[in-house]
Amino acid sequence: MRGSTASVVLLALGLLCAPLTASVAQPATKVYRIGYIAPGTGPSALAETFRQELRDLGYVEGQNLVIEYRWAEQFERLSDLAAELVRLQVEVIFADGGAAARAAQQATDTIPIVMTGGDPVAQGLAANLARPGGNVTGVSTITVDLSQKRLEIFKEALPGMTRIAVLWCPGAGANLQQLREMHVAAHALGVQLHPLEVRGTDGFEALVEAAIEERDDGLVVLSCAIIPQQITALAAKHRLPAMYTRRGYVADGGFMSYGPSGPWLWRRAAVYVDKILQGAKPVDLPVEQPTKFEPVINLKTAKTLGLTIPPSLLLLADEVIQ
Numbered sequence: 001m002r003g004s005t006a007s008v009v010l011l012a013l014g015l016l017c018a019p020l021t022a023s024v025a026q027p028a029t030k031v032y033r034i035g036y037i038a039p040g041t042g043p044s045a046l047a048e049t050f051r052q053e054l055r056d057l058g059y060v061e062g063q064n065l066v067i068e069y070r071w072a073e074q075f076e077r078l079s080d081l082a083a084e085l086v087r088l089q090v091e092v093i094f095a096d097g098g099a100a101a102r103a104a105q106q107a108t109d110t111i112p113i114v115m116t117g118g119d120p121v122a123q124g125l126a127a128n129l130a131r132p133g134g135n136v137t138g139v140s141t142i143t144v145d146l147s148q149k150r151l152e153i154f155k156e157a158l159p160g161m162t163r164i165a166v167l168w169c170p171g172a173g174a175n176l177q178q179l180r181e182m183h184v185a186a187h188a189l190g191v192q193l194h195p196l197e198v199r200g201t202d203g204f205e206a207l208v209e210a211a212i213e214e215r216d217d218g219l220v221v222l223s224c225a226i227i228p229q230q231i232t233a234l235a236a237k238h239r240l241p242a243m244y245t246r247r248g249y250v251a252d253g254g255f256m257s258y259g260p261s262g263p264w265l266w267r268r269a270a271v272y273v274d275k276i277l278q279g280a281k282p283v284d285l286p287v288e289q290p291t292k293f294e295p296v297i298n299l300k301t302a303k304t305l306g307l308t309i310p311p312s313l314l315l316l317a318d319e320v321i322q
Helices: 002-023 045-056 075-087 098-107 146-157 173-189 204-213 231-237 247-251 262-277 299-304 311-316
Strands: 032-039 065-072 092-096 113-116 136-139 163-168 192-197 218-221 242-244 256-259 294-298 319-321
Touching (some): 032 075, 065 075, 075 098, 092 098, 146 173, 146 242, 146 256, 146 311, 163 173, 204 231, 231 242, 242 247, 247 294, 294 311, 299 319
Parallel strands (some): 032 065, 032 092, 113 136, 163 192, 163 218, 242 256
């Protein structure tokens, strides 16, 4: 009888403890939702760099992170896509380039925006680099003499060139500023520029052919997200030496590049996203500028084009791809 009574008491205690055990269960993991808006047709190697840096910071898609990707094949689509992200109530928006950042800022003045590329001050997205003053911050890729220095290096590689085609995107806010700076440098170097407007994600064959028809000696491809990596194959097909803004193009067979490290920019953007998710305000996060610019040369492509690179330029190069 005593054993039976003890069993009843233990059972009763177990029933009383069951709800208590449930009440101290581990809290659910917070899931962060961010927006990613960019011109182009889909994910790039730099987008993967951004995701990897977020993973290194503790954010894993499918566990505690959701990234809403939006890609615009035409710049005109950016506004609609930015509005979609706002309706989804994302916690922060990452914008690839000034055009994407402008579309996002026009869609919201409350959701924080982290941009990479362009010049947020010149484009009216931030009051100044030290104190942005609104909901946009991030990493700028523009310095006063960047475009001029790029043209000088290109001219050093091809001393005899007199005409240079320039692929640029009117929809990319910083491209117009870069083109203006290049005109100043071109006049000083005694070369003529032949601007070729990029309006969408196709028609590049015709643009390169236009450069050939005008007997341009080289091609400069400005930083524009809707210009695909395949532009290097078109330049090679028409034996047109080309200067790019990012190393990735040279790794894919492009002739040479000069600019800040693309992976560094996207990693820094991910760090800014992390700071905002942890409570920081864009107004308190100064816009960062790169301090190192990388001349990269593809010697294999140079040999295919029949070009001899001056030793002084090879010494200057941060990387020479054989």
